[in-house]
Amino acid sequence: MSRKTIRFFSITGLIFVLAGVLIWYVMNNPTDSMVERMLAGEVIMRTLREHIVLVVVSMLGAMLVGIPGGILISRPRFYKIGKVLENVVNVGQTVPSLAILAIFYSVLGLGFNTAVFAIWLYSILPILRNTFAGISSINDEVIESARGMGMTPWRILLRIELPLAAPIIVAGIRTAIVINVGTATLATFIGAGGLGDLIVTGLSIRRDMVIVTGAALSALLAILLDFWIGELKSRLVSW
Numbered sequence: 001m002s003r004k005t006i007r008f009f010s011i012t013g014l015i016f017v018l019a020g021v022l023i024w025y026v027m028n029n030p031t032d033s034m035v036e037r038m039l040a041g042e043v044i045m046r047t048l049r050e051h052i053v054l055v056v057v058s059m060l061g062a063m064l065v066g067i068p069g070g071i072l073i074s075r076p077r078f079y080k081i082g083k084v085l086e087n088v089v090n091v092g093q094t095v096p097s098l099a100i101l102a103i104f105y106s107v108l109g110l111g112f113n114t115a116v117f118a119i120w121l122y123s124i125l126p127i128l129r130n131t132f133a134g135i136s137s138i139n140d141e142v143i144e145s146a147r148g149m150g151m152t153p154w155r156i157l158l159r160i161e162l163p164l165a166a167p168i169i170v171a172g173i174r175t176a177i178v179i180n181v182g183t184a185t186l187a188t189f190i191g192a193g194g195l196g197d198l199i200v201t202g203l204s205i206r207r208d209m210v211i212v213t214g215a216a217l218s219a220l221l222a223i224l225l226d227f228w229i230g231e232l233k234s235r236l237v238s239w
Contacts, residue, residue, distance in 0.1 A: 008231055015224045019217060026213050038201060038210045048217060050193035054184040055225075058116050059177055062123035066176075067169065069124070070131020071157070082132055097122055097183040105190045115192030119183050123176040130172025134165030166236045174229040181222040185214070195221075 023044055030036035037043075073082030101118045108114040138161055146156045162169075188196030198214030 004231075004234075011227055012224065015220055015227070019220050022213065022216055022220075026209055031207070031209055034205060035207050035209055038198065038205075038207070039213060044198075044213070044217075047193060047195050047197050047214070048221075050197075051181075051184055051195045051218070051221065054112070054115060054119060054187055054192065054194055055177070055180050055221075058119040058123055058184075059173075059180055061116070061120040062127055062176060062180075063173060065120075066124045066127030066172070067131050070128045070169075071135065071162075073128075074132050074135040074161075079136075082136075086129055086132055097179075098186050098189070101183075101186055101190055110191040112192045114190055115184070115187035115194075119180055119187070122183055123180045126172045126175040126179070127169070128172075130175075131165070131169050134168030134172075135161050137168070138164050167233055170229060170233040170236060174226060174233065177225050177229060178222050181218060181225065185218050 023041075026035075026039045027041055027044070030039060072078060073085055097119075100122050101115065104114050104118040104121075108117065142160060142164070143156060146160050151159065184194050185196035185199060187194045188200050195214045195218045198210050198217075202208070202210030202212075202214065
């Protein structure tokens with residue numbers, strides 16, 4: 001087993017152990033009956049499952065739109081539009097995530113679908129920007145050499161542009177997924193559940209253990225996903 005593989009499983013295992021120890025501790029050391037109800041095993045697992053579903057569904061949708069969209073605006077005929085869109089995307093990223101949820105709540109109402117749509121829209125931005133930036137950064141001489149070898153535009157995209165831009169694209173996905181995990185905690189405000197339920201409930205009943213549990217599990221999930229995507233990026237760079 002290689003050193004990288006050992007490192008991957010060691011850090012992944014450590015994060016799972018920390019999450020398990022945290023859940024075990026809060027379940028077995030409640031400060032009062034209200035905390036005991038809020039931090040029961042089924043409640044923690046339900047909120048964690050809701051959070052993961054929010055993140056996975058919105059991220060898959062963001063990648064399915066962001067990567068093809070970034071490829072499209074990187075084409076020569078759309079390059080000027082792409083530069084304008086990149087600036088718009090950069091400005092859009094400064095809009096607070098809570099404001100995005102509030103806007104779509106006022107249009108689509110409460111629930112899981114509204115939260116997924118808002119988080120999906122917010123997650124597209126870094127993926128789209130990085131896909132465009134990654135492909136645009138490829139040296140023109142490389143593309144000209146590929147054309148001189150008789151490669152078609154599709155083959156140039158699949159065999160030259162995407163492999164060279166892959167580390168930058170994955171970096172965009174890495175940024176988006178960390179933002180996504182944090183934004184998903186706000187989904188509780190529109191009735192979509194997730195670990196934000198624990199944080200907001202803990203604030204309302206003034207129980208620090210409930211707040212810390214929700215925040216710590218969100219942080220550990222973000223660290224785990226960031227580590228996994230970072231490992232994927234390093235393997236792509238090596239390849």
